[in-house]
Amino acid sequence: MITTDILIIGAGPTGLFTVFEAGLLKLKCHLIDALPQPGGQCSEIYPKKPIYDIPGFPEILAGDLTKNLLEQSKQFEPGFTLGERAETIEKLGDGTFIVMTNKGTKHHAKIVAIAGGLGSFEPRKPLIPTILDFEDKGVEYIIKEPELYRNKKVVISGGGDSALDWAIFLSNVASEVTLIHRRNEFRGALDSVEKVQELKNLGKINLITPAEVKGILGTDKVTGVAVQKKGEDAFIIDADHFIPLFGLSPKLGPIGNWGLEIEKNAIKVNNSLDYQTNIPGIYAIGDVNTYPGKLKLILCGFHEATLMCQSAYKRIFPNKKYVMKYTTVGGVDGFDGTRKEAPKAVVKAIQ
Amino acid sequence: MQDINIKITDRNGVTHNVVAPTDMAMNLMEVVRSYELAEEGTIGICGGMAMCASCQCYVKSNHELPEISDDEDAMLAEAFHVEDNSRLGCQIQMTPEINGLEVELAPES
Numbered sequence: 001m002i003t004t005d006i007l008i009i010g011a012g013p014t015g016l017f018t019v020f021e022a023g024l025l026k027l028k029c030h031l032i033d034a035l036p037q038p039g040g041q042c043s044e045i046y047p048k049k050p051i052y053d054i055p056g057f058p059e060i061l062a063g064d065l066t067k068n069l070l071e072q073s074k075q076f077e078p079g080f081t082l083g084e085r086a087e088t089i090e091k092l093g094d095g096t097f098i099v100m101t102n103k104g105t106k107h108h109a110k111i112v113a114i115a116g117g118l119g120s121f122e123p124r125k126p127l128i129p130t131i132l133d134f135e136d137k138g139v140e141y142i143i144k145e146p147e148l149y150r151n152k153k154v155v156i157s158g159g160g161d162s163a164l165d166w167a168i169f170l171s172n173v174a175s176e177v178t179l180i181h182r183r184n185e186f187r188g189a190l191d192s193v194e195k196v197q198e199l200k201n202l203g204k205i206n207l208i209t210p211a212e213v214k215g216i217l218g219t220d221k222v223t224g225v226a227v228q229k230k231g232e233d234a235f236i237i238d239a240d241h242f243i244p245l246f247g248l249s250p251k252l253g254p255i256g257n258w259g260l261e262i263e264k265n266a267i268k269v270n271n272s273l274d275y276q277t278n279i280p281g282i283y284a285i286g287d288v289n290t291y292p293g294k295l296k297l298i299l300c301g302f303h304e305a306t307l308m309c310q311s312a313y314k315r316i317f318p319n320k321k322y323v324m325k326y327t328t329v330g331g332v333d334g335f336d337g338t339r340k341e342a343p344k345a346v347v348k349a350i351q
Numbered sequence: 352m353q354d355i356n357i358k359i360t361d362r363n364g365v366t367h368n369v370v371a372p373t374d375m376a377m378n379l380m381e382v383v384r385s386y387e388l389a390e391e392g393t394i395g396i397c398g399g400m401a402m403c404a405s406c407q408c409y410v411k412s413n414h415e416l417p418e419i420s421d422d423e424d425a426m427l428a429e430a431f432h433v434e435d436n437s438r439l440g441c442q443i444q445m446t447p448e449i450n451g452l453e454v455e456l457a458p459e460s
Binding site for chain 2: 041045046049118119124126127158159160181182183185187246247249250252264265266
């Protein structure tokens with residue numbers, strides 16, 4: 001069981017900044033995210049795109065913002081449960097919470113801060129009628145264990161970076177790799193596109209374009225896929241695995257069933273006070289919340305995180321006196337023993 | 352500054368006649384959101400970068416629209432429910448030339 005003061009669901013910019021604000025109050029944070037890396041949309045959808053409305057940064061790439069936020073909070077030693085989705089929540093008699101992920105990892109926290117953005121990123125599934133029946137029986141939307149494909153026949157579909165990169169990687173693992181895309185053109189890093197061309201020429205990747213997988217064959221596991229080139233009859237390719245890689249899209253998911261008040265696919269919070277939800281001890285900050293006048297901006301998430309941490313502190317230590325301190329005055333004391341502080345001025349007479 | 356009329360059929364098949372400003376640098380996805388014609392969180396997920404296809408729509412009228420950029424084209428190549436008249440709403444700017452445009456929102460995916 002992982003224990004922490006504030007359990008943050010979602011490791012996007014708002015969640016990452018919460019670690020810093022909580023750290024100033026000596027509260028420890030742990031983050032859960034369905035993605036395998038921190039940064040949320042900033043790292044998953046648009047790491048190379050610039051953002052112009054982060055105060056103090058006339059221009060910053062989303063990927064660099066993520067890097068900076070991790071750097072800013074690293075002395076507060078946040079814990080991470082990555083690649084897992086928060087699934088269930090239980091409120092204990094003492095007002096604390098147990099949150100379990102889809103992989104059974106349990107987290108015990110005094111406060112839960114949902115910073116889940118638009119939800120957890122789920123693979124986009126192609127519109128093949130029987131595809132759900134073959135999930136984990138030869139159909140995988142995310143490659144977790146490349147060795148699974150050793151000496152197997154693999155069909156990948158998709159036209160972006162992940163389709164290209166995995167086709168390249170698996171060409172050395174699988175006995176047969178077929179890459180299928182609806183167009184002749186691929187969108188990816190130039191290196192990857194050229195590498196696939198080279199592997200195709202060497203006969204190590206079987207490329208079928210423009211074409212689509214229209215059906216899956218097999219009884220209790222995948223034995224092949226039906227492929228159709230535009231305007232032609234479908235044909236069958238033998239396959240042990242079919243890996244559709246069409247990117248990820250965010251879904252609110254299980255959080256929607258936690259008894260929280262939901263409006264417009266977002267969690268209603270009290271914005272006149274502290275961004276708490278209808279369940280005391282559970283807060284929602286950043287793009288995942290809604291209130292009159294809400295704007296889904298990173299900078300608003302930062303503000304919400306800051307107020308939420310003050311409220312969390314009061315909830316954890318109801319009788320402790322505390323006033324907010326400026327970091328310039330109080331410095332930053334890390335949980336790792338480091339200290340940042342403003343250099344002291346010298347007081348010395350000039351003769 | 353001129354407002355234009357756009358006919359938008361939502362995902363439930365209901366057609367709405369909406370008025371869109373041409374002086375606010377708005378695109379079709381944003382017009383749909385401003386009139387709340389699709390559930391919040393199901394459209395414009397990437398914010399309008401042609402990187403998610405949640406604003407895909409079918410163009411029903413014969414307006415001449417700006418050409419499809421490489422980014423939009425590549426995104427449509429990976430989207431679902433794509434037809435010959437598919438476009439990404441976020442790439443269609445509100446200009447006087449598209450007054451009377453008729454579109455239908457593609458299903459959520």
